[in-house]
Amino acid sequence: MTNHIGVVEDDANIQNIVSAYLKKEGFYVTVMDSAEKAWELWETRQPDMWLLDIMLPGMDGYEFCKKIRQESDVPIIIISAKDDEIDKILGLELGGDDYLTKPFSPRELVARVKRVLKRTSHSVQDTPHDRIKAGNLLIHENDRRIFWNGEEQDMTTKEFDMLLLLARNINRAFSREExxxxxWGEDYFGSDRAVDDLVKRLRKKLVDIPLETVWGYGYRLRGEEE
Structure with missing residues (x-):
């Protein structure tokens, strides 16, 4: 099935170049010049991925990203002329899956689109087991469903992926870099604050989950001792 890419960009030249390269690779592309038009598309026909400019007339890309994340984990690649680290961190912490600074190579953009789609469609895969149980945590891997104390929980893509990784490796400490x-993938750049923020969200959603801080190193999910 052809992936539908929504491109939100107000520069006509970039619109044409990005659209042409994506269509050449077999993607179905819808181009919009404002976040308001993109939201209208979202409510009628949801794309499989967004390519999102930050500096837009009216609602900016950050606000649009935040609105989308309140409803969905659809992949978002942010494309922006803002290249300060703080802007990149903000975009990623608001839910962006990747951040590409203008000017960029159209071929690199296509490569990142394919990589993010592959990563989000086939998340951490180290074992074929469909169900993983760790104490009061139950993960249905194929359905991407999380149950905590018997109740199903709403999870973002990265929240699910981190829980799955930690549950597969009970008591193993992972560094923030790992x-x-x-x-986030090997091509991620920016601060490891993103890891800390993700852990905070998980602890808030799953009260009393034994997700431990390994001071000066990283995190682990503690299990019952044998």
Whole structure:
């Protein structure tokens, strides 16, 4: 099935170049010049991925990203002329799966689109087991469903991926750098604050989950001792 890519960009030249390269690779592309038009598309026909500019007329890309994340884990690649680290961190912490700075190579953009789609469609895969149980945590891997104390929980893509990784490796400590690579991908750049923020969200959602801080190193999910 052809993936539908929504491109939100107000520069006509970039619109044409990005659209042409994506269509050449077999993607179905819808181009919009504002976040308001993109939201209208979202409510009628949801794309499989967004390519999102930050500096837009009206609602900016950050606000649009935040609105999408309140409803879905659909992949989002942010494309922006803002290249300061703080802008990249903000975009990723708001839910972006990747951040590409203008000017960029259209071929690199296509490669990142394919990589993010592959990563989000086939998340951490180290074992074929469909169900993983760790104490009061139950993960249905194929359905991407999380149960905590018998109740199903709403999880973002990265929240699910981190829980799955930790549950497969009970009592193993992962460094922040390892978690960045395994959850965000090897091409991730920016601060490891993203890991800490993700852990905070998990602890808030799954009250009393034994997700421990390994001081000065990283995190682990504690299991019952044999």
């Amino acid at each position: 978690l960045l690579i395994k959850i």
